[in-house]
Amino acid sequence: MKRGLIAAVLLATPAGVGAQVLARAPSVQTPPLAQTSPAAIASDPVKARPRHNHTPGDPIEGVNRGLFSVHQFLDRIFFRPVAMAYKAVVPKVVRTGVRHVISNLTEPVVFLNDVLQLKPKRAVRTFGRFTINTVLGVGGVIDVAKGEKLPHRDNGFGNTLGRYGVGPGPYLFIPLIGPTDFRDLIGGQADGGILPLAVGDPFNRTAFVLPYIALDGLDQRVESDGDLKALLSGAADPYATLRSVYLQSRAAEVAEVRHGKTGGALDDPLVDPEAPTDEAVSSAQPDVFDTTPTDPEPNPKP
Numbered sequence: 064m065k066r067g068l069i070a071a072v073l074l075a076t077p078a079g080v081g082a083q084v085l086a087r088a089p090s091v092q093t094p095p096l097a098q099t100s101p102a103a104i105a106s107d108p109v110k111a112r113p114r115h116n117h118t119p120g121d122p123i124e125g126v127n128r129g130l131f132s133v134h135q136f137l138d139r140i141f142f143r144p145v146a147m148a149y150k151a152v153v154p155k156v157v158r159t160g161v162r163h164v165i166s167n168l169t170e171p172v173v174f175l176n177d178v179l180q181l182k183p184k185r186a187v188r189t190f191g192r193f194t195i196n197t198v199l200g201v202g203g204v205i206d207v208a209k210g211e212k213l214p215h216r217d218n219g220f221g222n223t224l225g226r227y228g229v230g231p232g233p234y235l236f237i238p239l240i241g242p243t244d245f246r247d248l249i250g251g252q253a254d255g256g257i258l259p260l261a262v263g264d265p266f267n268r269t270a271f272v273l274p275y276i277a278l279d280g281l282d283q284r285v286e287s288d289g290d291l292k293a294l295l296s297g298a299a300d301p302y303a304t305l306r307s308v309y310l311q312s313r314a315a316e317v318a319e320v321r322h323g324k325t326g327g328a329l330d331d332p333l334v335d336p337e338a339p340t341d342e343a344v345s346s347a348q349p350d351v352f353d354t355t356p357t358d359p360e361p362n363p364k365p
Contacts, residue, residue: 120234121306127236131302134238146284158282160204165279166215167196167203171261172254173218180218180226180320188213218320221250225317234306242309 117124150158170193177186192208192215200207209215224246225231232245243251259267266272298304 118303118306120231120310122233123235127234128302130238131236131305134236134241137238142280142284143288146281146288149281150285158285161278162282162286163196163200163206164203165275165282166206167193167200168258168275170196170215172257173216175257176218176220176223176254179220179223182320185216185218189216189218217316219247219250220253221247221313222317222320224250226320231310231313231317234310236302236306242305244310244313247313 121127170189174186174189174193177183177189192213195208195211195213196203196206199205206215229246231247235243235245235248237243237248240248259272294308295301295304
């Protein structure tokens with residue numbers, strides 16, 4: 064249910080991949096610092112840093128990195144070329160209309176999760192948006208509600224679980240899905256089953272589901288291409304950069320649902336967590352990069 068960069072990172076590549084995401088991620092195996100010469104540290108401080116078997120919150124980092132490389136390969140040879148062909152062949156106005164229809168079909172899921180999260184005002188606004196766009200927007204082809212100050216908001220069962228204190232669990236990277244965690248993986252499955260179970264036909268038909276997934280994936284891949292290039296271009300470790308953005312974004316979203324706050328500003332997503340610094344070169348000390356996917360707690364009241 065996450066659109067934009069992170070949602071673009073969650074389908075055929077909404078865990079979206081940009082040009083640099085297609086490059087193979089660097090190996091996590093590097094020489095221990097104690098066995099690395101000063102000359103090596105000065106010439107390549109990133110490789111000179113000691114690394115643990117995995118980063119906190121990413122217990123199967125080795126497996127995830129391997130799957131990330133598979134995802135990059137598939138994107139390079141298939142997903143991105145097909146998405147760019149879709150962009151070249153299908154007029155923008157048609158692609159925009161398809162995107163609006165797909166977004167409109169997610170509004171009942173957003174509404175249900177608004178209710179489950181005990182957010183009645185949000186639920187009313189979501190219901191209003193869905194009604195306006197379905198009736199006046201020709202089934203959602205035209206986003207009329209946005210002009211009425213009712214923009215689309217992403218929400219899903221992953222947020223609902225977080226709202227009631229369920230932790231994110233381990234970080235995962237799954238080809239064709241992208242970056243996720245165990246909570247969002249379960250939440251996404253629940254979101255995807257709502258319309259097929261509650262409405263049935265045509266949402267439970269393969270003839271509907273496959274084109275729906277394909278069009279949504281192609282559109283998200285096209286829309287995320289520029290953002291992914293900006294995010295990952297030149298990154299010393301594309302895998303770590305994407306993981307950092309995902310975990311920070313999801314922690315902020317869940318904090319907003321739980322406490323009405325984002326829990327503070329996120330780190331600059333364009334700053335590569337593995338990039339060398341002058342301090343790293345001079346002191347040869349490992350950077351502290353904690354990506355433990357814990358939801359921020361609210362600030363204590365004075």
